[in-house]
Every structure is written in C-alpha cells, then in structure tokens.
Amino acid sequence: MPALPMTPFTFHSRRRRLLLAAAAASLGTPAARAQGGAGQGPVRLVVPFTPGTGIDLIARQIAPPLADRLKRPFIVENKVGASGNIGTQDVVRSAPDGSTLLVSVNTLVMNRALYPKAGFDPLTELAPVALTSWGQLLLVANQASQIDSLQGLLAKARARPGSINYGSPGAGTPHHLAMELLKNRAKVSLTHIAYRGTGPAVTDLLGGQIETMFLPIHVALQHVKAGSLKALAISSDKPSPLLPQVPPLKTLNLGELNVDMWYGVLAPAGTPRPVIDRLNKELGEILAQPAIATAFQTQGMTPDHSTPEAFGQIMAADAKRWAELIKAQGITAE
Template sequence: MRKMICALGASLCLFAAPVHAADYPTQPIKLVVPFAPGGSVDTVSRIVGQELTKELGQSIVVENRAGAGGNIGFEAVAAAAPDGYTLLMASSPLAVNVSLYKKLGYDPVKSFAPISLVALQPNVLVVNPELPVKSVAELIAYAKANPGKLNFGSSGLGASQHLAGELFKRRTGVDMVHVAYRGGGPAMTDLVAGRIQLMFETIPSAMPYISSGQLRPLAVTVDKRSAQLPDVPTMAEAGVTDFVARGWLGMAAPAGTPQPIIDKLNAAVVKALAEPAVAKRLTELGLVVQGTSPAEFASFLDSEIASFHTLITEAHITLN
C-alpha cells in the first residue's frame, strides 16, 4: 500500500509541475542584486524589473545583497528554492570570482539556470590630459619609454577596470602599475587630480569628466564604437587587436527551476528589452542591449569564465 501511495504521489507531482509553470507567477518575484543600491547593476535591475512587472503581472521586488565582490548575493540565489520566485541579476563577477577566490559557496555554472543576457557594458580608456598622449599608439610608446612609471586605477583587485588594464598590458607589452581603490569614485578622483594617469572605466562614469575636458578618451574597449562617444575609436581601430574588455549583465534563476518557467521568464525579458523606452534608457546608460536564449547566455557565460581564468592565471591575481 505504501508503495502504491508513493507511486501515486510521484505521478501527481509529475502532472503538477507543468500546471504550476503554466500558472506562474502567482506572487511577487524577488530579483537579487549582488551589489549596493545606486550602481549600474542596481539601476538596470530596476529599469528591467519595472517592465517585467507589466509583462508578468506580478511585482518584481529588487533586493540588494551586497558584499564579497558579489558572492553574498550569488550564494543567496544559489541556495534559494528553484520555483521562479527568486531570480538573480548576474554580472561579470559571476564569471570572474571562480578564478579569484579559492572557495565559493556556489558554482557559477552548476548553481544557476541562465534566463537571458541583458546587456553589455563597454569601458573607455581615459587618461589625465596632462599625460602627453592623444592616441593609444602614443600611450603605448610613452609607456614603453617609461616602464613602470604609469599607474592605472581600478575600483578594486579583480574589478573589471583592473582586468582590462592587465589585458592591455598583455596585448601591448607595456609595464604599468595597478593601483586598487575601494570603489570607482576614489579612483576617478585621483585620475582627475593626476595622482594616477589612466583608467578603463565604464562610459557613464567617465562621461561627465570627458565632457568637461577633465579626462581624455583614447578608445572604447569593444568591437563597435559607442553611441555616446562616436568619435572615439575602438581598441582594434586604435591598433590593439584581440582586445575586448567589458562588463555584462544577465538574468538567471537557481538551478533546477522548471524549464517552462525559465522559458516564460526568457520570453518576458526579451520582450521587455525590446520595448523602445527600456532600450532607450539602457542605451543612454552606455549599455548595449542584448536579449538572448537561455542556451546562448549559458554559452556566453562559459566563454567568459574561460577567458577570465586565462587572464587571471597569467596575471597571478588572487584574493584569498
């Protein structure tokens, strides 16, 4: 009798899952942002979340779980119930941290179910105008003539600005010194003041200083020119090949979330990103709007993990 009851229960569960997925969502959805309020990941999450609320008919509640380079938020989502009611706005640290930290409470691939890539976040190489260079070629020549005398800043060890600088060193053969700050703001302050000479910064953060003439842009770090800086060449156009350094954002759920729920979320995210008002706001933030299938996002994440691992290993960067 117990076997019959168990078998009956199992069969009912099999039928129950699709029905649940079809009804989904029936309650508010929590979108975990692994960083503090006010940053780019938080801002994008609120813009996209507002549109998803319309698409899904349930509130998207942004919850900031900052700390440990994003690991606290990543771990929280990895441990959440795979029912579609806890989601993650992932970003490039998800692909980076596995090579930076010796121990993590999650696996960047096995712990999550990809939903969609949301946007790419290009960086721009900016220098203090007092530095006597007006192009990437001149910067490389100056750096080679003055080995170890140029300092580039970042918001911290292993941050996107740091990794972009390390990639630049490897692609050009220059010797520069990395200066890690506690946040991008202090780094930009020192760059404008001339205490450091260059930085790879996100376009929105750098734009006010570029517009005021306090910083000089030399190149954007992706394969297409930015709408915000149409006269600034790409790194390839500037003569540095095989150089792409940009952040990204993507949405994911805990591993084990039913595929019908993932598919429904994917359709909603892709539709939200295609909404002209949403696309316009994200573009104004210097982002390149995406919108992919779950499989495409999974493949992208695999590629990012591999490429960051190579760079971090070659540069001997560790945090613990």
C-alpha cells in the same frame, strides 16, 4: 480480490509518487507552471551590488513590466558584499521555483577564478535566463599625464615600465581585468592601484595621483566633454555613437581585446524550463521597448536579448577567457 501484499519495491515506488505529487503541487497547477509561474507569489530580483549601479538600474527597469505581465510582485533586493558573491550565493541556495532571480554582470564569471573557495560555481549552479544588455568601457587618461592617444600610452609604458599608475574600483573588477588584458596583449607594465569603489578612483584620476584607467562610458563622458580626461580607446569592436572619434582597442591588432561588460538575468539551477522560457519571452519583449533603451543609455548600456543557451555560451566563453588571463597575470582578489 484480496489486496496484494506491499513489497519494499511497491512501498518505495508509492512513496516516490507521493513525493513527486507533493513537489508538483508546491509549484502550482500545470497551467501555471507552463506559463512560468504566472499569478503566484512574489519574486525577488537579487542585485549583488549597491543601489544606483548599472545592474541595479536594469533590475528596477524590468521589475515593473515583469510584475504587470506575470501578475505577481517583483521585488528588487540589493544584497551586497564580497564582490557580488554574497548576493549570488543567496540565489544559488534559493529554491529553484522561479521565486528568486539574479541580475548580474560579467563580474560573476570573473569571480569564478578569483574566488575559487566561494562555495559555488556560477556555470553549474545558476541557470541562464536571458542576456539584458551590454556596457562599454572607455580607456581614459588625465590631462597632466600628457598621454594623448592609445599608442602614446603604450609607448610611454614601454619606455618606463611600471612608472604609469592605473586605477580600478577594486581587484578583480572588469575595469581592472580590462587593463590587465591590454597589458598582457601589448606586453607592457603598468602599476595597479586598487580603490574601494569607482568614486575615489575617479577623484584621484582627476587629481593626478593616477594617470589612467578604464571607466564605464557614462561615468567618463562628462569629464571627457569637460576636457579634464582624454578618451584613448573604447572597449567595443566599433566606435561608440557617443564618441565616434575614439578608436576601438582592436585597432592595435593584438588579438581579442573586446572588454565590453554583459548583463543578464539568471535563476537557481534546476528551475523548471517552462519558467525560464516564460521569463525569457517576457524579457525579450520588455527589452525591445524604446523607453527601456532610453533608460539604459543613461548608464552607457545597450539593450540586448538572447536565448538561455546563447547566454550560457557567452558566460562559459568569458569564464575561460578571464581565468586564463588571471592565471597568466598572477592576479589575486586581495
């Protein structure tokens, strides 16, 4: 039988089938894809902040067991700048094939409102893989401030609006927005002093140049135990086992004041679901290991795990919450 003539429709259909076949081949065999890309090339774990941070510790704790389980190298890459936007954008623009992942913190969705011209949207251009942990913030004051309780801080702020200086590692950081949320709920005025990093802010806090600030619990704890800082409140809804006598912010009964920081792993949008599911499964088992819990505790973090969908819901709710606060308080990234 003579061959049928090739119409434009059959030509384009054939071309589409060839392109799909090539794409499938580039991702490996069906068996490998179903296993989440096990046994393929190296995976970059992009950390958009400096080495030594809590996010960096998470990446370096999960990389070796992921490499062992998936039989491929996992390489931690710190790509810093622009409050995490540079490293995040790198992941957004990477191929959605499981070879590039982002390890990040809730700054990711705070930046969505602070940097509307960043060039990407973390809620649509990143795929949640799994929640990894939660970190607590501690509201502290120095001894020279003579602020000895959460209620005392608010009373002083109401008596002398704007006279209390509080610090943060920079505009738009969780430390900054946590205090702005407290200010918004309590209807008080404190003056924000932005620093370039946590270290300089803590130095000035201890030296009396600023009176108060939110700090990660592991950073504040040594100074609280030494008596140089007074712990006023914890960001969680429940007291911390490390400081059981310190009340949660919610005891003010001013609405939702939980400002715990979430941490998690994400992939470029469009990453095949089998890849995400395999990574999620392996991370769940890794995070359940006692050694991981011990390592995370050094950074004041508690391991946790979630489905990709649950993590996505946390991100979306947090993005809405912080966008509303940033607008209400007139916060800018400058």
